[in-house]
Amino acid sequence: MKSILCALVIASSAFSADSYFPPPDKKGGWRTLSGAEIEKTTGIDKQKLDEAFDYVQTTTQHGGLLVVRHGYLVYERYFGRGDREALPELASCGKAFTTVAVGIMLKDNASQIPNGLDEKIFTPRYLPEQYFPLDDPRKAQITLGQVLAMSAGIRGTSPMYVNGVRKPLENPAQDGPIATTDDVAMRQTLACAPGDCYSYATSSPHIAAMMVRKVAGMEMEDFMRKKLTTPLGFGTWGYAMYRPHLPSGIDANGRMLHTPGGGSIAVRSTDMLRFGYLMLHEGKWGKEQIVTSAFAQACGRMVKYNPHYNHSFNFNVNEEGQYADVPADAYWKAGAGGHAIYVVPSLDMVIYKMGGNEGQYDPALTRLPVKYTYDGSRANWQLPAGGVGDSTGKTLQMVVAALSK
Numbered sequence: 001m002k003s004i005l006c007a008l009v010i011a012s013s014a015f016s017a018d019s020y021f022p023p024p025d026k027k028g029g030w031r032t033l034s035g036a037e038i039e040k041t042t043g044i045d046k047q048k049l050d051e052a053f054d055y056v057q058t059t060t061q062h063g064g065l066l067v068v069r070h071g072y073l074v075y076e077r078y079f080g081r082g083d084r085e086a087l088p089e090l091a092s093c094g095k096a097f098t099t100v101a102v103g104i105m106l107k108d109n110a111s112q113i114p115n116g117l118d119e120k121i122f123t124p125r126y127l128p129e130q131y132f133p134l135d136d137p138r139k140a141q142i143t144l145g146q147v148l149a150m151s152a153g154i155r156g157t158s159p160m161y162v163n164g165v166r167k168p169l170e171n172p173a174q175d176g177p178i179a180t181t182d183d184v185a186m187r188q189t190l191a192c193a194p195g196d197c198y199s200y201a202t203s204s205p206h207i208a209a210m211m212v213r214k215v216a217g218m219e220m221e222d223f224m225r226k227k228l229t230t231p232l233g234f235g236t237w238g239y240a241m242y243r244p245h246l247p248s249g250i251d252a253n254g255r256m257l258h259t260p261g262g263g264s265i266a267v268r269s270t271d272m273l274r275f276g277y278l279m280l281h282e283g284k285w286g287k288e289q290i291v292t293s294a295f296a297q298a299c300g301r302m303v304k305y306n307p308h309y310n311h312s313f314n315f316n317v318n319e320e321g322q323y324a325d326v327p328a329d330a331y332w333k334a335g336a337g338g339h340a341i342y343v344v345p346s347l348d349m350v351i352y353k354m355g356g357n358e359g360q361y362d363p364a365l366t367r368l369p370v371k372y373t374y375d376g377s378r379a380n381w382q383l384p385a386g387g388v389g390d391s392t393g394k395t396l397q398m399v400v401a402a403l404s405k
Helices: 002-013 036-042 046-057 093-108 137-141 144-149 182-186 203-216 220-232 269-280 293-298 391-400
Strands: 063-069 072-079 160-162 165-167 237-239 265-267 331-335 339-344 349-354
Touching: 036 072, 046 063, 046 072, 046 391, 063 269, 063 391, 072 269, 093 144, 093 203, 093 220, 093 265, 093 269, 093 293, 093 331, 093 339, 144 203, 182 203, 203 220, 220 237, 220 269, 265 269, 269 339, 269 349, 331 391, 339 391, 349 391
Parallel strands: none
Antiparallel strands: 063 072, 063 349, 160 165, 237 265, 331 339, 339 349
C-alpha cells in the first residue's frame, strides 16, 4: 500500500489545482465532473466512494459525504437532515475555525504580538482585566502556541497524555458549551504545569478566541466574517449561540455573550470544503494570503508546543502513522455527532464527513433560516449495538482507498 500511496502523490502533482478557487455557491460554486470523467481526471473510483457513503450512514443519524480532488467536487451525497443548505451545530469542528482566526490575527496584528505563538498571553494586554490577578500564578507562563495545541495544562477531559503516554485525568473539567464561556474558561484549574501534558480542554481554544476579541477589538465571529468567510465566499453561517440552559455567560434572551471559541459553529457543507481547501492551499485563497503558509503548514504536523500527542493547533495529524494506509501529511478536525473535515495535501484532497444527531439540527440553536425540507426518513434511526468504533479514521481510510491513481 505504501508504494501505491507514493504513486498517488506523484500522480496528484500532474493535476495541481493551485490556480483554481471556487466562486460562491450563488455564483456557480464548485466545479464538478460526471461519469467516466471523475476517474479519468481525478483517479477516483466512484463506486468505492459509494461504499464509503454507505458506511457513513451507519455511523450517524444525519449527514453526508463530500469529496474534493484537484479542485473538483467529485462526490456529494446526503442522508436524513443532511443537505447542502443544512446548518447543523458542528461541535468541536469550530475549534479549527478558531485556530484560523488566530492565524489571521497573528498576520494582521503582528506588532501587537511581537513573540507570535511564543507570546505569554495571560496578561491584561490580551485577556479581560477582570480575571487578574490570576487564580494560579503558573498561568502567567502559558503561551499562545500551547493554548492552541492544548498543552497549556488547562484541565480538560480524561485521559491526558504525557510524552505519548496515556494517563487518566482526575477531576476532569466540564466540557461542551459551558466550557466556552469566559468565566468557566478563565477559571479552569491546571491539570499540569504549562507545557507538561496534553489535555483536551474545550476552554483552551475559547481563551484563544478571547484574545482575538481583545486584540481585534470585535467579537471573533465578526472578525471571521470580515477576514475569512466573506473572502472565501461562504453562504449563510453562524454559531449555535442560543443556550438558555447555561448558568452564566448568556443574555436575557439566552444568547451567549461572546463567540464560543471551543466549538458550536454552523456552516454549510460546501463551505466546510472551502475551509479545508484554504488549508490545502496553505492559507491562500485566490491572490490573498489569509493566513501565512508557515502557520497553515504547522496545523498539519506535530508542533514543538505539544510533544505529547498527535494534536497540532486544534487539528489531529497523521505524521506518526496513526491511521494505516493514509498519507502521513493528512490532518483533520472532528466534532461530536460524527462531523469531520479532512485535508490531505499530498493527494490534493479535501473530505467532509457530515454528521449530526437530531438536536444538532435544531434551528433554535442558531436562529438561522432552514432552506430545505426533511423527509423524516431517519426519525427512528439508532446507533448500532456496541457503537461504530472510530468512524473518523475509517471514513478517511475508505476515501483514500477509492483512489486508483
